Amino acid sequence: MKVLVLVEEHKGSLKRSSCEAITAANQLTSSDNITAIALNASESALKSAGKYGASNAVNASESSIKGEAPALSKIISDYALQNSFDTVLFAADSIGKEVAPRVSVKLEAGYVADCVGLEVNGSNIVATKPVYAGKAQAKVKINTSKNILSLRPNVFTAKVIAEGTEANYSSFTPTLDDKSKSVKITSISKNEGKLDVAEADIVVSGGRGLKEPEHFNLVENLASALGGAVGASRAVVDAGWRPHSEQVGQTGKTVSPSLYVACAISGAVQHLAGMSSSKFIVAINKDADAPIFKITDYGIVGDVFEVLPKLTEKIKARH
Amino acid sequence: MNILVCVSRVPDTAAKIKVAGDNKSVETTGVKFILNPYDEYALEEAIQLQESKGGELTVLTVAGDEATDILRTALAMGADKAIHIKANQLEKDSFYVANNIANVAKELNPDIIFLGKQSIDFDSFQISSLLGGLLDLPSVDVVSSINYADGSITGEKDIEGGKESFETSLPAIISVQKGIKEPRYPKLPQIMKAKQKPIEVKEAIETPLRTEILEMTLPEKARAGKILTGSDADIDELVRLLHEDAKVI
Numbered sequence: 001m002k003v004l005v006l007v008e009e010h011k012g013s014l015k016r017s018s019c020e021a022i023t024a025a026n027q028l029t030s031s032d033n034i035t036a037i038a039l040n041a042s043e044s045a046l047k048s049a050g051k052y053g054a055s056n057a058v059n060a061s062e063s064s065i066k067g068e069a070p071a072l073s074k075i076i077s078d079y080a081l082q083n084s085f086d087t088v089l090f091a092a093d094s095i096g097k098e099v100a101p102r103v104s105v106k107l108e109a110g111y112v113a114d115c116v117g118l119e120v121n122g123s124n125i126v127a128t129k130p131v132y133a134g135k136a137q138a139k140v141k142i143n144t145s146k147n148i149l150s151l152r153p154n155v156f157t158a159k160v161i162a163e164g165t166e167a168n169y170s171s172f173t174p175t176l177d178d179k180s181k182s183v184k185i186t187s188i189s190k191n192e193g194k195l196d197v198a199e200a201d202i203v204v205s206g207g208r209g210l211k212e213p214e215h216f217n218l219v220e221n222l223a224s225a226l227g228g229a230v231g232a233s234r235a236v237v238d239a240g241w242r243p244h245s246e247q248v249g250q251t252g253k254t255v256s257p258s259l260y261v262a263c264a265i266s267g268a269v270q271h272l273a274g275m276s277s278s279k280f281i282v283a284i285n286k287d288a289d290a291p292i293f294k295i296t297d298y299g300i301v302g303d304v305f306e307v308l309p310k311l312t313e314k315i316k317a318r319h
Numbered sequence: 320m321n322i323l324v325c326v327s328r329v330p331d332t333a334a335k336i337k338v339a340g341d342n343k344s345v346e347t348t349g350v351k352f353i354l355n356p357y358d359e360y361a362l363e364e365a366i367q368l369q370e371s372k373g374g375e376l377t378v379l380t381v382a383g384d385e386a387t388d389i390l391r392t393a394l395a396m397g398a399d400k401a402i403h404i405k406a407n408q409l410e411k412d413s414f415y416v417a418n419n420i421a422n423v424a425k426e427l428n429p430d431i432i433f434l435g436k437q438s439i440d441f442d443s444f445q446i447s448s449l450l451g452g453l454l455d456l457p458s459v460d461v462v463s464s465i466n467y468a469d470g471s472i473t474g475e476k477d478i479e480g481g482k483e484s485f486e487t488s489l490p491a492i493i494s495v496q497k498g499i500k501e502p503r504y505p506k507l508p509q510i511m512k513a514k515q516k517p518i519e520v521k522e523a524i525e526t527p528l529r530t531e532i533l534e535m536t537l538p539e540k541a542r543a544g545k546i547l548t549g550s551d552a553d554i555d556e557l558v559r560l561l562h563e564d565a566k567v568i
Contacts, residue, residue, distance in 0.1 A: 068485075069448060070457055094478040098460050101445040104414075105452030110529035111413070113443040126533060131441050135336040136345060138441075139534040143527075182457035183487045186473070190481035199479050202567060226568065244498050245477060250332045250439055251356050251497055259567040270332040277538065280565040282557065288546070297542050297565070298557055302549025310551065314558045315568060 001029040001120075004085040006076060006096065007049060007057075009041040014048055017091035017199075019158035021151050022052040025089055026161065027118055028125070031055045036167060037079060039065070039072055043169055050167035051160045057167035060174045066185045067095050073102035074180040080107060087125070092150035100150045109146035116155045116256075116277075125149070133250035133273035153199060154256050195229035197246055198253045202228030202261075203278070205248055206236065207271075209264025209285065209304060213241035218308040219263050225315045231255070231275075233265045249274035264304045267292030284308065320374040320467075322365045323429035324398065325420055325446065326358040327438040328382055328389045336537070343532045354389040357435025359396075359502035361495045365433045366397040366503070368467065375399050377427060381406050381416045381523060394513035395505035401518040408525060413441070415526040417449035422524055424454060429490060431472075436461045436494045447494040458492035459485055463499055 003025045007018035018036070025034045035056040036049035046057035058079070065071045076099065080088055088103055090096030092114045104111035116137070117128035125147045131138050197203055204226065206219035216230070223230045232242035234249050248255055250270035260278035265271060267283070267290055275281070276295050283296040284307050293299040300307055330336065330345070331353050337346040362378070369376045378398040380386050383406055390401040404419050424432060437444040444460065451458030463482070465474040473486045477496050505513070543564075547553035561568050 069459075070451065073448075073452070094461065094476075097444050098448050098458070101413075101448035102452040102458075104445075104529075105449060111445065112530055113413075113445055129443075130538075131535070132330065132336045132345070133332075133439060133442060134538065136338065137536050137538055138532050139536075140530050141533050142530050144529050179455065182491075183459055183485060185483050185485050187484045188478070188481065189483075190478075194480060196480035244496070254442070259561065259565055268333070269335065280561075280567065281542065282561075284549075293544075293546065295542060296544065298560060299544070299546045300549055300553065300557065301546060307549045307554065310549075310554050311557065314554055315561075318558065318562070318568060 001087055002033045002085045003029055003035070003087045003089060004076070004080050005034065005036050005054060005089045006099065007036045007038045007041070007046070008095065009038060009045040012042065012045060014045050015091070016158055017093060017153040019052045020153065020156040021089045021091050022049055022054045023159045024118055024151055024156045026053040028087065028120060031162070035085070037076060039067060039075065047166040047169050050165040051162050052158060053161045054167050057169050059169070059171040061171050062174050062176065065176070065181070066188070068183040068185055069098035069102060070183050071176055071180045073099045073106070074176060075174040077103050077106035078174065086145065087147040087149070090150040092152050096150045100148050104148040107146045107148065108144065109148045110142035110144040111148035112140045112142060113150050114152045115149050116152050118149065130254065130277065133254055133270070134277055135273045152256070154201070197229045197231045197248060198255055200229035201257050202226045202259045203231045203248070203255055203257045204228050204261040204263065205231030205233065205265060206263045207233035207265030208235040209266070210236070215305070216241065218304065222261065222263070222308055222312045222315070225312045226259070228257070228259070233271050234268070262292050263308060265292055266290040267295070320368065320372045320430045321427070322369055322374060322376045323424060323427055323432045324358070324362050324365045324376065324378045324393070325432065325434045326362070326378055326380050326389055326393055327355045327440070328352050328380065328386045329355045329438055329440040332356065332439065338535050338537060343535055345535065352385070352388070354392050355435050355438045357437060357439070357495065357497060360497055360499050361433040361435050362393055362396050362398065363500040363502040364465065364495055367500055372467065374430070377402060377429070379404065379420060379423065381411070381419045387518065390518055391513050392505070394516040395510045396503060400516060403518050403520045404523050405520055406523045408523065410528060410531060412528050412530045413443050413445050413449060414529045417446050417453060418526045419523050420446070421450055421453035423521065424450070431489060432492045434492070434494045436496055444494070447492050450492050456490055456492055457487045458494070459487055460494040461496045462493050463496045465493065465499070
């Protein structure tokens with residue numbers, strides 16, 4: 001198996017989800033057969049792919065594009081075909097989700113999206129992916145000789161396997177036709193300093209039991225004490241208290257952070273589906289029969305208005 | 320402007336999922352099925368676009384006989400006609416669906432194809448980009464607002480922790496985010512009228528499965544399930560557990 005991994009740089013280093021994808025590639029083949037590819041990344045960031053187990057790292061240098069799917073998928077498909085890669089891995093993030101299917105069309109390869117587990121069965125890859133927002137999991141076999149996979153962030157743990165090893169670095173200028181430049185990203189606005197709920201390692205979510213949108217400051221305070229992101233139930237998003245970008249659940253985001261704290265959320269099926277794969281779950285709710293308590297590691301039956309300020313103080317006191 | 324909206328039929332978000340006897344699919348008996356919620360947003364965007372620019376609005380699904388209900392819902396919301404690509408093959412993968420849509424889209428030649436950003440059954444968010452690849456057309460996903468110009472559109476899409484502004488030439492494929500426009504609820508007269516609107520049935524072209532489900536399971540994770548109270552001592556205990564067991568603080 002010869003594996004290409006799309007990686008991305010963030011503030012001078014490889015993104016964590018990129019390192020996770022390289023680690024996952026090492027489950028499929030040996031480091032010699034793994035190449036990291038990036039668009040407009042720095043040499044130092046790409047070389048660091050070596051310590052996660054990618055022997056080679058290649059940069060596609062093209063300042064006129066910013067990761068638009070038609071262009072980036074052409075670059076990756078061309079590179080994979082010219083260099084006989086049979087498998088391409090992506091992080092299942094906004095870029096990977098758009099680019100991977102297009103690459104699968106070009107490579108005539110089976111594609112499994114949002115994988116949480118990988119195994120090799122004979123000459124086929126069998127991937128595990130959550131379906132129905134995590135209410136079930138499917139084991140999916142790729143029948144084609146080539147494989148495309150996108151991996152859910154925060155699931156595969158990034159592992160340094162060769163400290164100090166640098167990947168063999170090279171750079172090239174891709175050829176792009178007008179057609180592949182049909183989509184143009186004209187500007188990017190990020191909420192700097194604000195963690196996205198889907199990427200955060202700790203998530204604190206609030207629900208309708210908070211009674212008023214202003215009371216979300218209790219949730220925000222705990223999130224900031226823990227260094228986490230704020231999430232919300234569908235009920236409070238539908239009520240207009242919080243933006244849709246914070247919604248956790250079946251019609252929002254599916255998250256699997258190290259710690260999920262559900263505050264005044266009763267636990268509708270569609271919410272549980274979006275967060276039950278979190279590694280550690282804490283719930284605070286005054287109703288001891290709330291469904292959320294069925295899936296928690298630690299539940300506090302109590303009033304959020306009393307518990308949250310105390311918990312926030314005690315966590316702050318630890319720092 | 321000729322508009323195509325691709326829709327799918329999925330279990331209701333409140334449905335409890337059970338694995339069927341074949342261990343490869345989910346039990347459908349007693350489960351309420353609905354028009355995929357994200358597709359409702361795609362339809363609403365399409366209906367308002369048609370109201371302002373004219374043209375024909377076609378809704379399409381690739382599914383078995385059972386999917387007539389969601390096509391009627393889409394027609395009641397405002398689509399002019401429906402195409403039901405009858406999938407006889409029992410097992411389908413995303414490529415099968417996209418290949419069949421692409422096949423019909425080549426005849427229809429729409430100016431814009433709308434879809435929901437994902438269908439809430441398999442959550443693979445790939446049909447839009449597969450169509451982009453198969454039809455060699457631009458595609459943009461998770462779009463939260465659109466402005467229409469002649470031969471092109473501009474808009475915004477959601478990314479992690481922010482938004483991107485984009486522009487693309489038409490024809491193009493757009494998958495929409497929840498909330499782009501609030502979907503309408505069809506009233507009785509529209510529901511009655513929808514019964515007269517045409518549903519064209521086409522046989523699916525068989526497409527070998529590129530991926531196949533071997534097994535479906537329900538996730539089981541052992542949880543400590545310890546219940547504490549809101550007392551000071553219990554909150555101290557929780558903080559200790561977060562530090563020592565969960566190792567997150």
